[in-house]
Amino acid sequence: METSGKATDLLSRAFAAVKIYNIPVTLQVTSDPWADWEPVRHLDWHRDDTSGFNLKPALEFKIQPCLDAMANSKMHFTGLNLLVNDDMDTLDELVVFRSFDVEGYFEEDLSVFSGLKSVAFEAPEMLNPVALESMTRIFSLAKSAETISFAQDNLFEKVCGDRYRCFWPERFDISDKILRSIQSDCITALEFKAMPISKTLLSGLFNKHKNTLESVVMWRIGLREGSWIEVLSWMKHNLPCLKKIYLRDLFQALRLRNSTLYTTHDPEICGTISSVIGKKKVQAAFQTMIERPLLDSKVAYQEIMGRWQPHRQVSI
Numbered sequence: 001m002e003t004s005g006k007a008t009d010l011l012s013r014a015f016a017a018v019k020i021y022n023i024p025v026t027l028q029v030t031s032d033p034w035a036d037w038e039p040v041r042h043l044d045w046h047r048d049d050t051s052g053f054n055l056k057p058a059l060e061f062k063i064q065p066c067l068d069a070m071a072n073s074k075m076h077f078t079g080l081n082l083l084v085n086d087d088m089d090t091l092d093e094l095v096v097f098r099s100f101d102v103e104g105y106f107e108e109d110l111s112v113f114s115g116l117k118s119v120a121f122e123a124p125e126m127l128n129p130v131a132l133e134s135m136t137r138i139f140s141l142a143k144s145a146e147t148i149s150f151a152q153d154n155l156f157e158k159v160c161g162d163r164y165r166c167f168w169p170e171r172f173d174i175s176d177k178i179l180r181s182i183q184s185d186c187i188t189a190l191e192f193k194a195m196p197i198s199k200t201l202l203s204g205l206f207n208k209h210k211n212t213l214e215s216v217v218m219w220r221i222g223l224r225e226g227s228w229i230e231v232l233s234w235m236k237h238n239l240p241c242l243k244k245i246y247l248r249d250l251f252q253a254l255r256l257r258n259s260t261l262y263t264t265h266d267p268e269i270c271g272t273i274s275s276v277i278g279k280k281k282v283q284a285a286f287q288t289m290i291e292r293p294l295l296d297s298k299v300a301y302q303e304i305m306g307r308w309q310p311h312r313q314v315s316i
Contacts, residue, residue, distance in 0.1 A: 011069030026079030071109035079118035120149035136181035222253030
C-alpha cells in the first residue's frame with residue numbers, strides 16, 4: 001500500500017473524516033508496539049502478534065504517508081509525535097534508514113504544521129539526514145508550540161558505574177540543529193533525553209521562555225561548554241513559572257584530545273528518581289542538587305518530598 005500510494009490515500013480520507021469533529025487530536029507514529037497509547041495498533045506496527053517474536057519484513061518508510069496525508073487533507077493536528085525506537089527493533093536493519101521528506105511540499109501544505117501545540121521527536125542514532133532537515137523544518141514551522149520534546153535514543157551507553165560513553169559522536173550536532181530550529185515564543189514545557197546539548201543554546205532557550213516555562217525534563221544529557229551547577233543556579237533564580245522538573249543523570253560531554261570523540265565523567269548532577277512537582281518543591285530540589293550534586297537520586301527525592309510534607313493535625 002505504501003509504495004503504490006494507497007496508504008497515503010487511505011490516511012488522507014481518514015484524516016479528512018476526523019476534521020469534522022473539530023476537536024484537538026494528536027497524531028503519534030511509532031516503531032514501538034509497546035508505546036504509551038496501548039492498545040492502539042500503531043501505523044508503524046510490523047510484527048505478527050503482540051508477543052513481538054515473529055518479525056515481518058518492515059517497509060522502509062512509515063512516517064511519510066502520514067505527513068503526506070496531513071498535507072492532502074489539510075488536517076491541522078494539535079500534536080505530532082514521531083517516535084522511532086531502535087531498542088524494540090534490533091533485528092530490523094531498515095529502522096535506521098526510516099526517513100521522511102517535506103522538501104517538496106508547497107507553502108499551503110506546510111501550513112498544517114503551523115498550528116501544532118506539541119511536537120515530539122525521538123531519533124535513532126543513525127538518523128537519515130533528509131529526515132533531520134525535515135524535522136528541523138517542522139520545528140521551525142510550529143510557532144505556536146507549547147510543548148517540545150526531543151530525544152536522541154541510545155546516543156550514550158553506560159560503560160561502568162555511572163560513566164557513559166558517546167555511541168555515535170558524529171551525531172553530536174543534531175541536537176544543536178534541532179534547538180536552533182525552534183521558533184515558538186510560547187513554550188511551557190521542554191523535554192530532552194539521551195542527547196548532548198550546548199550550554200549556549202540551552203541557556204538561550206531557557207532565557208527566551210523564562211516567563212512561560214512551567215515544566216522541564218532533562219535526563220541523560222551531556223552538556224558541552226560550562227557547568228550544570230551554573231545552569232541549575234540560573235534556572236533556580238530566573239524561571240518564576242516553573243512548577244515541575246525531572247532532572248537526572250546530567251553530565252559533561254568532553255571532547256578527547258586530538259579527537260572528534262567525546263567521553264563523559266561521572267554525572268555532575270545525579271538529580272532525582274522521579275518528577276518534582278510544585279514551585280516550593282522545585283526550589284528545594286534545585287537547592288539540593290546545587291549543594292549536593294552527587295547525592296543519590298532516590299535519597300535526594302525522598303529528602304525533597306519529606307522537606308515539604310504537609311503538616312497533619314493530630315486530635316488529642
